[in-house]
Amino acid sequence: MTKPADVIDDVELFDEPEPPARRSLGRRIALIAYSVFVGVVVLALIAASVVVYSVQRSFPQLDGEKTLSGLTAEVSVQRDALGIPTITAATSRDLFYAQGYVHAQDRFWEMDFRRHVTSGRLSELFGESQLQTDIFLRTLGWREIAAQEVASLDPTVRAYYDAYADGVNAYLADHQGPDASFEYAVLGLQNADYEIEPWTPEDSVAWLKAMAWDLRSNIGDETSRAVAAASFTPEELADLYPTYPFDRNPVIVPVLDEAGTPLPASATAAAADAPIVEAGVDWTEVGDVVAAVSTLVGPIGEGIGSNSWVVSGALTDTGMPLLANDPHLGASLPSVWHQVQLKCERVQQNCPFDVAGFGFAGMPGVIIGHNADIAWGFTNLTTDVTDLYLERVQDDAYWRDGQLLPLTTRQETIEVAGGDDVEITVRATENGPLISDASGEYAGIADDPFVGTEGAPAAPAGAPDGEYAVSLRWTALEPGTTPAAIFALNQAGDFDSFRTAASLFDVPAQNLVYADTAGNIGYQTPGKLPIRGAGDGSLPQPGWDSAYAWQGYIPFEELPVSLNPKAGYIVTANNAIVGEDYPYQLTRDWDYGWRGARIVEMLERRIAAGPLTATDMRDIQADNAMWVGPRLIAAYAGVQTGDEGTDAALALLGGWDGQNHAGSAAAAYANVLWDELVQNIFVRERDTAAPTGNQARKFLVVDTLLSDPSSPWWQNEGLDVSSQAEMLERSATDAYERLVTLQGDNPRMWKWGTLHALELKNDTFGTSGIAPIEMLFNRGPYPVGGGSSVANATGWVLGQGFETVTVPSMRMVVDLGDLDRSGWHHLTGASGHAFHPNYVDQTPAWQRAELLPWAFTPDAVAATTTHTLRLIPSD
16 A cells, blocks of 8 residues: 655666656655755754754653543553554544554654645745645545535544644644744744644544555556556557566456455446547656655556555464455655554443554554454555546536536635745546646647547547646545545454445455454455546547546445455455456556466465464565566576676576575676567667566566567667667676676675665655754665565566665464464654654564564563653543
């Protein structure tokens, strides 16, 4: 489910995260307006030791008592050495009130920053530099949708959000400015007049929209395909965008549900053979806005995905299920996750919670984890829930089925720190907001994008001249029920109540895996998944023709489901959910299944050797096997270039075990070789560079080419390469020379982990461009193993460097036989306060893929407690 930024390079849009060297507005968020003078002031403050005082004054109180207005009874907050809180209360209101208070203690700057992102109010914090980002976010209207969702909550769930907000505000009552977080001291150098506002339920719910943006699926492939269509033949596009390899990689629910519930045999979708728009749209090069938004809330890019799997007790050493999950998101500091345990003193109607796991600071409840009866995990569904529409707009109207309809408009006022307010008008069609009004990335459509394109529809007959615009249809821009789903999941006690909760989890669309203490394992596809009309959503479609509009959503009861399959395990790794016979069209852009296949392979090998253990589950999470590695070894067997250094590197490759271990010299060369090979085949010295796309797709493309030496893709006149053999030799030499530049000419000094290192950058001031400030907030670099499309999914970007940009944001293994034997960790630590002991104290364990003990029962929690804070009612 949470980051890096999307970029466009020639014909490539949104395929991959933006590396540090190319970040523009996104890279400079929050601090672009700082001057050299401010830098000097900061240095002076450091010299005067003011920073030390400012940092420590915001650290949370961990022991003793704190009297708070609004509580009905005493609440206990126990913390272990990692700072992970276990909150115990008598009522649900007190429980979520205390969670709000604790989140504010640990992460309030993160919460405040996030709510300014989701409401398009960054300019209030950081000034005019963020205006274009705010305009784009206001156009999307996340905050407006969140307000509608809050208004529709039932009284019980609304009370949870109100209690949480009250707890946050109780903390703010005596923590303002630097007392709340050190970042406010730094912000004060630029924006001295800023005052923290009270927290509201809308602030909590809006962050779900940001996470949906992070996991918004194929909008990048949709746009890049549209651009590539202007430069490549249909045959070349088929090479570059192959279909999912159903014949070799697994699907999540491969057959009729083995519990007896069949998958649907029919669907009401419109005809699948209707014409698909294949327009060669002339997009301008991406500007700053989408890159900035993606840096702020998370991109859809290389490595965004997740692994989860669940194993029946019939195959484990305890006789009870094991469940593993590791969501892959952009690296961030602090991590997007905050661990917490929420316990009612007595589980009863007015306090039904006994739940532990990972949540978001700013959001009540637990997103992923377990309670006393069930455990669940998430991975991104990767279904297509976004569509771009090309609209014909004339004045204040747009064309729809031959008629001019009025555009829907709303006015927005953006406050700008240090400047005048800015008024904007947000326009929308029936399909969604006109994002081309707010972003140059979408505004550069040619005057006649469909002219000369075979099979492309014409404008409506008799339509007067108009302008083209781009609208966005996205499930997250419609009010939904996810804010209530979280609490339903937290209380679920069996598969039926779990499915009921899943039915409410509409955005973002996720794979949900399940296990319970009764020994069951299961899977459910939730989410709003659109039924399309003409077209399949893989390319921008004509908004003026309602035949291309969404026809509704797939009924929940017809979504894939499985309970206790015969195989004894369920694996989800963003691979295809169902086979090609599923009657609804879900997407053309699954992940290609290499991680899923590897996890299945490891599970079956371990099952054959004996019962699975929790340690086995962790070892699978830590696996560094690179699927394309053996293909490279085979392709280069016997290749000699005549260059001594290159041939020595090829000999190293020949003896490689295919594992991207951090200390491996062979892995360093193999990954550089892979990058050079892809660039030489598809990008360098070509008249039109092909979209490199994510590495999972390129694994399949290059694998196919290696079996076809006669393919024209092996020919690159610009590189003076005319055959597969020449391309392989040229790439081997290029890779050696590049690695020598990066790590020297002594192979014993080559290390993949150093080349692939992770630098943890604070999401705001850590990317300021001002070294003294960045030094305060950033940590690392940390050498790491793994790679893209590897089970240990530490993603990097082809053609843009090897540094880690996406990560397993957390890892957990839940043992349903004994919940206290479960393990967990996440990327950084519980605290968002720079220099706090819990700021990055989990990072070394994350680096080693070592799970930390997860105490759950009261006795186990008491044994690990190092601090206890008692929250006392004031009346």
